[in-house]
Amino acid sequence: MSGLTIDGISSTLGQYSGVTAGTIEKLLTASSIYQRKTDTENEITEIENKESAWSTINSELSTFLDKVEVLQSDDTYLTKTATSSDSSVATISGTTAAAEDSYDLKVDQLATATKVTGSKLDVTGTKTALNIAGTLTLTNSDTDSQSASVTISSTDTLKSLAQKINALTNDSTDSNGNATEGTHIKASIVDNRLVLTSTTQGANTISLSGEDSSGNELADDLGLGSQATTSTGQSAIFELDGMTITRNTNTVTDAVEGVTFNLNQVSDEDVTLSLTNDTSNIVSAVQDMVSSYNTLMSTIKDDLDVGDPSSSSNTTGPLVGDSELMLLESSLSSMVTSSKVSGSSLNATDLGISFSDIKGTLSVDTDKLESAISKDATAVKNFFYSAKTTSDGNYVISTSGYTSDLSDLVNKYISTDSLLGTSIIGNIQSSYKSQVEELNDQVDTFDDQLDTLKEQYIEKYTALDEAIMEGEEELSEFTSASSSLSS
Structure with a gap:
């Protein structure tokens, strides 16, 4: 038996039959197994092109959403240029609700906060x-605050006590929108002294009550009596x-x-604020959107392009005929020029937002937009976005407006992780991933079948070569014997 080459093919293959390793590769390429493998690989490429196209759309939707959300920010609508003749004395700012105007202002007295500085503790x-135990109740006469109590244990330190007090300082709202007022009292430590400061300004009074385990006032124990x-x-x-105004804040x-x-x-003198x-x-912001x-x-449009169906070499977009993408295209097109927006009597055309050609190119007439802002800036803001919040402004209860509707639509589609089915695009990409994995398994199976077929061809044609070789050797021996007999 002749030796084998590295790829498993006998060194005698083709020496007599003419069937070489190249011939076997051609036989494999012509097999139905190879054709099915090629078709499967082409299908994988097609799916990967679709996944790539959706990934690009996902990225561009995210960018579009970023531009839309700029129109939901209050900063976008602080459409007033503010000036002050002396900013060290006072400054001014205005929202869309503010009128263009100038004011003369003189500051007679600044608001300050009540502060209680305790005596130095022997620690x-x-x-x-502190080796002090009891329940300390804190009260701020600020009408918006609420009394609250902290439990002090003998192991509490100045630091841990200050942390307990500060945990009750701020107002809060739970997930159900229920508001709880804080004490509006903040604790700090200076030179082993507890310092209590009202977080609201004005002539407030900070009161402490409660006794320790021996019946002594906790305020005295803490140096706050x-x-x-x-x-x-x-x-x-x-x-x-010229009108004298009093407020418990320096931000009026x-x-x-x-x-x-x-x-x-x-x-000492008036400053002019405009x-x-x-x-x-x-x-x-509208132009960017x-x-x-x-x-x-x-x-x-490129992804859905059908090309020229009459051409034999027609090239189509990777997502041609994709019903989900066509729905997205239709929904966006309809929404950006909607004649009716939730919570507003205005529409997109009123603000100069419309299509400029039959191809659906969106444009904005800046003159028309600026005119609408000048006429009623608050109405323009509410057209784009309006939010209903809890009383403290910490939680948004509901939203409405042009950009709210667009955000809702886009958020249904975009995915932050193409491997997770958490959105329409996420689900699509997850499906593509599963399909590719199944098809890759099929390719592996075809490769195994081709390896088996290749081994069969090698074995078959190696045996043929060896048979021809043995036949030629036998013929040579016969010829030699015949020649000897004749002589």
């Missing part, structure tokens, strides 16, 4: 146990266009609708 540090130093807060007093938001006055220091309209932010939409829709 070696903030992490030393009669030995403490109290600095009572005060209200801000300022003159606005309720003196003029949509206007915020920031008081920075006491002044607000003028500035539409640049919102116009830029329109541009992103056109990029997205161009990609979708």
Whole structure:
């Protein structure tokens, strides 16, 4: 038996029959197994092209959503340019509800917060146990605050006690929208002294009550009783266009609708504060959204392109005939020029948003948009986005408007992870992944079958070569014998 080459083919193969390793490869290529493998690999390539196309759409949808969400930000609609003749004394800002106007303002007194500074405690540090136990109740006379109690154990330190007090400071809202008022009292530690500060300004009073396990006042134990130093807060007093106004804050938001006055220091003279309209932010945001939409829709049209069906070499888009993509295209096209938007009497055309050609290219008439903003900036803001929140503003209960509708649609499609079926595109890509895995298993099976067929061909034609070789040897021997007999 002749030796074998590295790939398992006999070194005698083809020496007599002419059947070489190349011949066997051609025989394998011509087999139905190879053709089925090729068809399967082509199917894998087609699916991978579809998955890649959806990944691109997912990315462009995410970009479009980013542009849409800019139109949901309050910063986009702070469409007022603010100026101050002396910003060290006071500054001004305005929302869409603010009118263009100028104000003369003089600061007579700044608002401050009430502070109670305790006496120095006889401990070696903030992490030393106080050896005090009891329930301490804290009360702030701020009308929006609520009394609350902290339980003190003998192992509590200045640091842990301050943490317990601060855990009750802020207002909170649970997942059901139920609000709980905080104490509005913040604790800090300075030189082994507890310092309690009202987080709201004005002439508030901080009160402490509760006894330790021996019946002594906890306030005295903590250096916050009669030995403490109290600095009572005060209200801000300022003159606005000659009218004297008092507020328990240096950030005044309720003196003029949509206007915020920031008081920075006491002044001897009036400062002039002005607000003028500035539409640049919102116009830029709308233009960015329109541009992103056109990029997205161009990609979708290319993916759905049927090409020229009459051409023998016709090339189509990777997602031609995809019903889900056609639905997305139709929904987006209808929504961006919707004549009716939830929560608003305006429509997209009123703000200059419309198609500029029969191809569905979206455009924005900036003159028309700026005119609508000038006429009623708040109405424009509510057209694009309006949110209903809990009383403290921490939780959004519901949203409405042009961008809210677009966000809802896009969020149904986009996937942050193509391997997870958490959205329409996520589910599509997950399905593609499963299909490719199954087809790859089929390719592996075809490869095994081709390996087996190749071994059969090698064995068959190696045997043929060896048989021919043996026959020629026998013929040579016969010829030689015949020659000897003849002589």
